[in-house]
Protein backbone atom coordinates (compact mmCIF):
# COMPACT_ATOMS: atom_id res chain seq x y z
CA UNK A 1 0.00 0.00 0.00
CA UNK A 2 1.38 3.39 -1.01
CA UNK A 3 0.85 6.70 0.80
CA UNK A 4 1.62 10.20 -0.52
CA UNK A 5 2.95 12.30 2.34
CA UNK A 6 5.83 14.11 0.65
CA UNK A 7 6.36 14.59 -3.09
CA UNK A 8 9.64 12.70 -2.65
CA UNK A 9 7.58 9.56 -1.89
CA UNK A 10 7.08 9.36 -5.67
CA UNK A 11 9.88 8.78 -8.17
CA UNK A 12 10.23 11.02 -11.21
CA UNK A 13 8.95 8.09 -13.30
CA UNK A 14 5.81 7.80 -11.15
CA UNK A 15 5.22 11.56 -11.40
CA UNK A 16 5.74 11.57 -15.16
CA UNK A 17 3.29 8.65 -15.49
CA UNK A 18 0.66 10.55 -13.47
CA UNK A 19 1.11 13.59 -15.70
CA UNK A 20 0.72 11.39 -18.79
CA UNK A 21 -2.51 9.87 -17.43
CA UNK A 22 -3.84 13.33 -16.48
CA UNK A 23 -3.19 14.54 -20.03
CA UNK A 24 -5.08 11.53 -21.38
CA UNK A 25 -7.98 12.33 -19.04
CA UNK A 26 -8.04 15.92 -20.38
CA UNK A 27 -8.24 14.54 -23.95
CA UNK A 28 -10.73 11.71 -23.33
CA UNK A 29 -12.56 12.22 -20.00
CA UNK A 30 -15.36 9.77 -20.91
CA UNK A 31 -12.92 6.84 -20.93
CA UNK A 32 -12.37 7.37 -17.20
CA UNK A 33 -15.91 7.94 -15.99
CA UNK A 34 -16.33 4.45 -14.45
CA UNK A 35 -12.76 3.71 -13.38
CA UNK A 36 -13.60 4.00 -9.67
CA UNK A 37 -17.16 2.67 -9.61
CA UNK A 38 -17.93 1.39 -6.11
CA UNK A 39 -14.89 3.05 -4.49
CA UNK A 40 -15.07 5.67 -1.74
CA UNK A 41 -12.76 8.62 -1.10
CA UNK A 42 -12.78 10.19 2.39
CA UNK A 43 -11.78 13.87 2.59
CA UNK A 44 -10.77 14.68 6.17
CA UNK A 45 -10.06 18.42 6.30
CA UNK A 46 -9.03 19.73 9.71
CA UNK A 47 -8.19 23.08 8.07
CA UNK A 48 -10.14 25.20 5.53
CA UNK A 49 -9.89 24.53 1.80
CA UNK A 50 -11.73 25.27 -1.41
CA UNK A 51 -9.60 23.92 -4.25
CA UNK A 52 -7.96 20.90 -2.71
CA UNK A 53 -11.05 19.40 -1.08
CA UNK A 54 -13.47 20.18 -3.89
CA UNK A 55 -11.07 19.12 -6.65
CA UNK A 56 -10.48 15.82 -4.84
CA UNK A 57 -14.23 15.33 -4.55
CA UNK A 58 -14.82 16.35 -8.17
CA UNK A 59 -12.03 13.99 -9.25
CA UNK A 60 -13.57 11.00 -7.45
CA UNK A 61 -17.09 11.81 -8.70
CA UNK A 62 -15.78 12.12 -12.29
CA UNK A 63 -14.23 8.67 -11.89
CA UNK A 64 -17.60 7.21 -10.90
CA UNK A 65 -16.73 6.85 -7.20
CA UNK A 66 -18.28 8.34 -4.09
CA UNK A 67 -17.03 10.73 -1.41
CA UNK A 68 -17.59 11.29 2.29
CA UNK A 69 -15.82 13.37 4.90
CA UNK A 70 -15.76 16.63 6.81
CA UNK A 71 -14.54 20.11 5.95
CA UNK A 72 -13.64 21.34 9.44
CA UNK A 73 -12.40 19.75 12.64
CA UNK A 74 -15.32 21.24 14.60
CA UNK A 75 -17.81 19.01 12.76
CA UNK A 76 -15.86 15.83 13.60
CA UNK A 77 -15.33 14.01 16.89
CA UNK A 78 -11.83 15.53 17.05
CA UNK A 79 -13.69 18.43 18.71
CA UNK A 80 -14.54 15.98 21.51
CA UNK A 81 -10.89 15.04 21.94
CA UNK A 82 -10.54 12.09 19.57
CA UNK A 83 -6.99 11.58 18.26
CA UNK A 84 -6.01 11.69 14.58
CA UNK A 85 -4.85 8.08 14.88
CA UNK A 86 -8.26 6.88 16.12
CA UNK A 87 -10.09 8.94 13.50
CA UNK A 88 -8.01 7.39 10.72
CA UNK A 89 -8.42 3.91 12.17
CA UNK A 90 -12.20 4.30 11.99
CA UNK A 91 -12.46 6.10 8.62
CA UNK A 92 -10.24 3.43 7.05
CA UNK A 93 -13.21 1.09 7.58
CA UNK A 94 -15.55 3.49 5.75
CA UNK A 95 -13.45 4.30 2.69
CA UNK A 96 -10.82 3.03 0.21
CA UNK A 97 -8.52 6.06 0.19
CA UNK A 98 -8.20 9.13 2.46
CA UNK A 99 -7.16 12.69 1.55
CA UNK A 100 -6.29 14.57 4.73
CA UNK A 101 -5.39 18.20 5.50
CA UNK A 102 -4.17 19.14 8.95
CA UNK A 103 -2.64 22.30 10.51
CA UNK A 104 0.07 20.28 12.26
CA UNK A 105 3.19 19.35 10.31
CA UNK A 106 3.57 15.57 10.21
CA UNK A 107 -0.07 14.72 11.05
CA UNK A 108 -0.69 12.90 7.72
CA UNK A 109 2.49 10.88 8.29
CA UNK A 110 1.23 9.85 11.74
CA UNK A 111 -2.09 8.93 10.11
CA UNK A 112 -0.33 6.82 7.47
CA UNK A 113 1.35 4.70 10.13
CA UNK A 114 -2.05 3.72 11.56
CA UNK A 115 -4.05 3.55 8.35
CA UNK A 116 -5.43 0.47 6.63
CA UNK A 117 -6.01 2.46 3.41
CA UNK A 118 -3.77 4.84 1.39
CA UNK A 119 -3.33 8.32 2.89
CA UNK A 120 -2.85 11.37 0.68
CA UNK A 121 -1.43 14.48 2.37
CA UNK A 122 -3.65 17.37 1.26
CA UNK A 123 -1.45 19.91 3.11
CA UNK A 124 0.15 19.75 6.56
CA UNK A 125 0.87 23.05 8.30
CA UNK A 126 3.76 24.96 6.69
CA UNK A 127 5.37 21.70 5.64
CA UNK A 128 4.20 19.99 2.43
CA UNK A 129 1.42 20.01 -0.14
CA UNK A 130 2.31 17.23 -2.57
CA UNK A 131 -0.95 17.19 -4.55
CA UNK A 132 -0.61 20.93 -5.18
CA UNK A 133 2.85 20.12 -6.50
CA UNK A 134 1.46 17.46 -8.83
CA UNK A 135 -1.03 20.11 -10.00
CA UNK A 136 1.83 22.57 -10.51
CA UNK A 137 3.89 20.06 -12.48
CA UNK A 138 0.95 19.27 -14.77
CA UNK A 139 0.41 23.02 -15.22
CA UNK A 140 4.06 23.63 -16.11
CA UNK A 141 4.09 20.68 -18.48
CA UNK A 142 0.88 21.83 -20.19
CA UNK A 143 1.76 25.52 -20.35
CA UNK A 144 5.50 25.32 -21.10
CA UNK A 145 5.68 21.94 -22.79
CA UNK A 146 8.58 20.83 -20.57
CA UNK A 147 9.68 20.28 -16.99
CA UNK A 148 13.38 21.01 -17.50
CA UNK A 149 15.44 24.04 -18.62
CA UNK A 150 13.37 26.48 -16.60
CA UNK A 151 14.12 29.55 -14.49
CA UNK A 152 11.49 29.65 -11.78
CA UNK A 153 10.75 32.73 -9.65
CA UNK A 154 9.11 31.91 -6.32
CA UNK A 155 7.63 35.03 -4.78
CA UNK A 156 6.01 35.93 -1.46
CA UNK A 157 5.82 33.86 1.69
CA UNK A 158 8.63 31.37 1.15
CA UNK A 159 8.87 30.69 4.88
CA UNK A 160 5.41 29.30 5.56
CA UNK A 161 4.34 28.53 1.97
CA UNK A 162 4.16 24.73 1.91
CA UNK A 163 3.43 24.70 -1.83
CA UNK A 164 6.81 26.34 -2.45
CA UNK A 165 8.68 23.76 -0.35
CA UNK A 166 7.05 20.84 -2.15
CA UNK A 167 7.56 22.43 -5.60
CA UNK A 168 11.28 23.00 -4.96
CA UNK A 169 11.71 19.37 -3.89
CA UNK A 170 9.98 18.22 -7.07
CA UNK A 171 11.72 20.55 -9.55
CA UNK A 172 15.18 19.74 -8.17
CA UNK A 173 14.86 16.36 -9.84
CA UNK A 174 14.53 17.83 -13.34
CA UNK A 175 17.45 19.10 -15.47
CA UNK A 176 18.80 22.64 -15.65
CA UNK A 177 16.42 24.30 -13.18
CA UNK A 178 17.29 27.68 -11.64
CA UNK A 179 15.40 29.33 -8.79
CA UNK A 180 14.95 33.03 -8.06
CA UNK A 181 13.70 33.30 -4.46
CA UNK A 182 11.82 36.58 -4.04
CA UNK A 183 10.69 37.45 -0.51
CA UNK A 184 11.03 39.99 2.29
CA UNK A 185 13.77 39.08 4.78
CA UNK A 186 11.22 37.90 7.36
CA UNK A 187 9.64 35.42 4.91
CA UNK A 188 12.77 33.93 3.35
CA UNK A 189 12.99 30.23 2.58
CA UNK A 190 13.67 28.33 5.84
CA UNK A 191 17.22 27.19 6.55
CA UNK A 192 16.34 23.50 6.11
CA UNK A 193 15.11 24.21 2.56
CA UNK A 194 18.22 26.30 1.78
CA UNK A 195 20.27 23.26 2.82
CA UNK A 196 18.23 21.16 0.38
CA UNK A 197 19.11 23.63 -2.42
CA UNK A 198 22.77 23.76 -1.40
CA UNK A 199 23.19 20.00 -1.25
CA UNK A 200 21.54 19.56 -4.66
CA UNK A 201 23.96 22.02 -6.29
CA UNK A 202 21.08 23.82 -8.06
CA UNK A 203 21.61 27.47 -9.01
CA UNK A 204 19.56 29.90 -6.90
CA UNK A 205 19.47 33.61 -6.07
CA UNK A 206 17.70 35.37 -3.18
CA UNK A 207 16.28 38.86 -3.64
CA UNK A 208 13.51 41.03 -2.21
CA UNK A 209 12.91 42.87 -5.51
CA UNK A 210 10.21 41.27 -7.69
CA UNK A 211 11.35 43.20 -10.79
CA UNK A 212 15.11 42.57 -10.53
CA UNK A 213 15.13 39.23 -12.40
CA UNK A 214 11.68 39.44 -14.04
CA UNK A 215 13.12 39.27 -17.58
CA UNK A 216 14.91 35.98 -16.83
CA UNK A 217 11.89 34.05 -15.59
CA UNK A 218 10.03 31.26 -17.42
CA UNK A 219 7.71 30.72 -14.45
CA UNK A 220 6.63 33.24 -11.82
CA UNK A 221 5.02 31.40 -8.90
CA UNK A 222 3.25 33.92 -6.66
CA UNK A 223 2.15 32.98 -3.13
CA UNK A 224 -0.11 34.42 -0.47
CA UNK A 225 1.32 35.57 2.87
CA UNK A 226 0.06 32.78 5.15
CA UNK A 227 -1.95 34.70 7.75
CA UNK A 228 -2.85 31.54 9.67
CA UNK A 229 0.82 30.73 10.41
CA UNK A 230 1.70 34.12 12.00
CA UNK A 231 1.94 34.45 15.78
CA UNK A 232 1.70 38.24 15.65
CA UNK A 233 -1.05 39.99 13.65
CA UNK A 234 0.99 43.20 13.34
CA UNK A 235 3.72 41.31 11.48
CA UNK A 236 1.10 39.89 9.09
CA UNK A 237 -0.39 43.34 8.43
CA UNK A 238 3.06 44.80 7.75
CA UNK A 239 4.01 42.06 5.27
CA UNK A 240 0.74 41.05 3.60
CA UNK A 241 0.91 43.53 0.70
CA UNK A 242 4.69 43.47 0.25
CA UNK A 243 4.25 42.22 -3.33
CA UNK A 244 1.36 43.12 -5.58
CA UNK A 245 1.99 41.88 -9.12
CA UNK A 246 0.45 44.15 -11.75
CA UNK A 247 0.87 44.73 -15.50
CA UNK A 248 3.46 47.46 -14.88
CA UNK A 249 5.71 45.06 -12.96
CA UNK A 250 5.44 42.61 -15.89
CA UNK A 251 6.74 45.12 -18.46
CA UNK A 252 10.15 43.37 -18.76
CA UNK A 253 8.76 39.83 -18.48
CA UNK A 254 9.09 37.27 -21.26
CA UNK A 255 6.19 37.02 -23.71
CA UNK A 256 5.77 33.36 -22.74
CA UNK A 257 6.15 33.77 -18.99
CA UNK A 258 3.80 31.44 -17.10
CA UNK A 259 2.29 33.15 -14.02
CA UNK A 260 1.15 30.64 -11.43
CA UNK A 261 -0.43 30.87 -7.98
CA UNK A 262 -1.77 27.94 -5.91
CA UNK A 263 -4.64 30.25 -4.81
CA UNK A 264 -6.41 31.51 -2.77
CA UNK A 265 -5.23 34.96 -3.82
CA UNK A 266 -5.60 37.90 -1.47
CA UNK A 267 -3.86 41.02 -2.89
CA UNK A 268 -0.65 39.62 -4.30
CA UNK A 269 -1.84 39.60 -7.92
CA UNK A 270 -3.84 42.55 -9.16
CA UNK A 271 -7.00 41.50 -11.01
CA UNK A 272 -5.80 43.45 -14.08
CA UNK A 273 -3.32 40.58 -14.67
CA UNK A 274 -6.14 38.00 -14.91
CA UNK A 275 -6.87 38.69 -18.60
CA UNK A 276 -3.22 38.48 -19.61
CA UNK A 277 -2.71 35.17 -21.47
CA UNK A 278 0.35 34.53 -19.29
CA UNK A 279 -1.87 34.30 -16.19
CA UNK A 280 -2.22 30.53 -15.74
CA UNK A 281 -3.54 30.37 -12.17
CA UNK A 282 -7.18 29.64 -12.92
CA UNK A 283 -6.21 27.01 -15.50
CA UNK A 284 -3.84 25.65 -12.82
CA UNK A 285 -6.76 25.21 -10.39
CA UNK A 286 -8.64 23.21 -13.04
CA UNK A 287 -5.63 20.99 -13.82
CA UNK A 288 -5.85 20.01 -10.14
CA UNK A 289 -8.92 17.89 -10.87
CA UNK A 290 -7.25 15.89 -13.66
CA UNK A 291 -4.04 15.16 -11.80
CA UNK A 292 -6.04 14.12 -8.70
CA UNK A 293 -8.09 11.77 -10.91
CA UNK A 294 -4.83 10.19 -12.06
CA UNK A 295 -3.56 10.06 -8.47
CA UNK A 296 -6.71 8.45 -7.02
CA UNK A 297 -6.58 5.74 -9.68
CA UNK A 298 -2.90 5.13 -8.93
CA UNK A 299 -3.44 4.93 -5.18
CA UNK A 300 -6.29 2.47 -5.68
CA UNK A 301 -4.32 0.35 -8.14
CA UNK A 302 -6.82 1.07 -10.94
CA UNK A 303 -5.32 0.67 -14.43
Ligand code: CP
Pocket residue numbers: 048049050051052053123132262263264
Ligand atom coordinates in the same frame (compact mmCIF):
# COMPACT_ATOMS: atom_id res chain seq x y z
N1 CP B 1 -4.20 25.67 -3.33
C1 CP B 1 -4.88 25.25 -2.24
O1 CP B 1 -4.41 24.40 -1.47
O2 CP B 1 -6.08 25.87 -2.08
P1 CP B 1 -7.13 25.53 -0.92
O3 CP B 1 -6.51 25.97 0.38
O4 CP B 1 -8.36 26.30 -1.28
O5 CP B 1 -7.34 24.05 -0.93
